[in-house]
Amino acid sequence: MSWVMVSPELVVAAAADLAGIGSAISSANAAAAVNTTGLLTAGADEVSTAIAALFGAQGQAYQAASAQAAAFYAQFVQALSAGGGAYAAAEAAAVSPLLAPINAQFVAATGRPLIGNGANGALGTGANGGPGGWLIGNGGAGGSGAPGAGAGGNGGAGGLFGSGGAGGASTDVAGGAGGAGGAGGNAGMLFGAAGVGGVGGFSNGGATGGAGGAGGDAGMFFGSGGSGGAGGISRSVGDGAAGGAGGAPGLIGNGGNGGNGGASTGGGDGGPGGAGGTGVLIGNGGNGGSGGTGATLGKAGIGGTGGVLLGLDGFTAPASTSPLHTLQQDVINMVNDPFQTLTGRPLIGNGANGTPGTGADGGAGGWLFGNGGNGGQGTIGGVNGGAGGAGGAGGILFGTGGTGGSGGPGATGLGGIGGAGGAALLFGSGGAGGSGGAGAVGGNGGAGGNAGALLGAAGAGGAGGAGAVGGNGGAGGNGGLFANGGAGGPGGFGSPAGAGGIGGAGGNGGLFGAGGTGGAGGGSTLAGGAGGAGGNGGLFGAGGTGGAGSHSTAAGVSGGAGGAGGDAGLLSLGASGGAGGSGGSSLTAAGVVGGIGGAGGLLFGSGGAGGSGGFSNSGNGGAGGAGGDAGLLVGSGGAGGAGASATGAATGGDGGAGGKSGAFGLGGDGGAGGATGLSGAFHIGGKGGVGGSAVLIGNGGNGGNGGNSGNAGKSGGAPGPSGAGGAGGLLLGENGLNGLM
Missing domain, CATH: 1.10.287.850 (HP0062-like domain)
Structure with a gap:
């Protein structure tokens, strides 16, 4: 030919x-x-x-x-115009799969991809979060601790461009320690903003919270160091944990702020603040983190020293013994005085941290460059806890937004809302949202700060506070030009007779960035919280993964539903919608449905896979979530999520339906039905999901297999009905195969 x-x-x-x-x-x-x-x-x-x-x-x-x-x-x-678009789409479709084999080689050799976010640790396992891609990717959040066992998992390390994952919370009422936050990823060798350290995990019992992760180091020439993560909160007699140290900047850039120390709300001492990073040539030293509140206020971290040529020392930095450096600081302060008086912020320098226990906002960074100050923890005492202070905004040229202060604990009422993370402006990362305060009803976590418009990572949402009803996690911040949206904060831990909080929604990606991952639902022995929705991709970005629903171990109560995956950007070339989160398991109630997959872009992109249904120990298995539909022109439908199995006298969950393809693409396969229970009663396996249909050119998706029957020797559990295959394209394509029984 x-x-x-x-x-x-x-x-x-x-x-x-x-x-x-x-x-x-x-x-x-x-x-x-x-x-x-x-x-x-x-x-x-x-x-x-x-x-x-x-x-x-x-x-x-x-x-x-x-x-x-x-x-x-x-x-x-x-027809001619459509032909040109079809050729362009075919070229894009041929290029987009190239990353998958490259990542596969890196994963096989090193255990982590080149580009991509690390996986979150599974709830209730204490597993560590996976590391992000070597080049681009955020670390996954650590999993919450297993009931009766102990610590949550550590957050995963970020990539060269990426944030460290948040530490997992302890779910042990007797008092396991919270997991440590992951270290922020170091930036590229020449320039780039460093990742922010993960927030330390919450402790529900007598042990200390998890230590905040250290901020990453910036690139060699340009970029600010990452902020240290806030120390984990202890709800009982344990001490608050130490905040993470701020990262080192490049030759031009600010040192990262130290993370605030964690509070102790039950009689322990507050945790010490983390040390600020030191400037190199041009740039401010990072602020030392404020000490956490408690029976004794934690010691503030040591501030970093400013750059040799130009830069102000961070707050709480020790007095210099160099006459030249002292003269430099005096001159900068003289220049700053009129700006501070007239505008409330300096020309060069960091904003001050909010005073702990007052809920004061952090000050804004200098007009030229400077980090925003960390927000102060909310007030303690009274029926309701006070809201945490918002982190200050970063400087216009470069600077990191301050971390939001944690909400104060409520004695018998509501926990305080966590403060919002400060936003970066041009170059810099958004600050993480503060954790909600503990109370009869936990406070909601604060929203993460938006990333800098040109470079920097978006801030993660704060965790919901613990309570009889856990607070909801805060939403992740939105990405800048190339940045992904920030991860949503996990829902707060609920008491044994209460309910876990809902995970926060992931932030939306920037122009080329992916949506952030939705926060996991808060754990509880009664009702688990639902996972948060994944953020939508930017114009050319992929959708974020939905958060996983939490588990329930109480009789007759279902776990939390999985969060929906975020939609891909309108013009995403090959990027897919985010996968739906898995549904949480339950003891005797019916399992809950998995999250639906996100849709592909308006013209291009595949739909995201549906989340798997929640497992039930004796009730019916949860249904799998439906796969997302592809873009109108090119893309395959997302696969339906698998239905969950059931182990008792119950029926397996139905598989989710496959998503519809674009004009050129394959329909998504239907999810497999869950296996039936193993008791002597007659029960039916879950129904396989229907395959998605193709539109113009492409094969229909295969139908999902029906769930298996009960074991031999039992009284005849029947297999579930299989799913029908999807229809092939109108011009060219085979119908999908029907599933097997």
């Missing part, structure tokens, strides 16, 4: 030129119609009237023929 080279740009340009020619001809025909279809008679005699009618009829016939020709011409131009 002959090979044909096609340039999509030339085809589209030719279609545009032809459309212009057609428009010009139509305009000329319209102008001629006035003088050729309605001729005036030369006289009142019959001959003149007949001649005018003849020529007018000829003109009308010409206009009718021209209209038909114009319609055919328009169809031809439309």
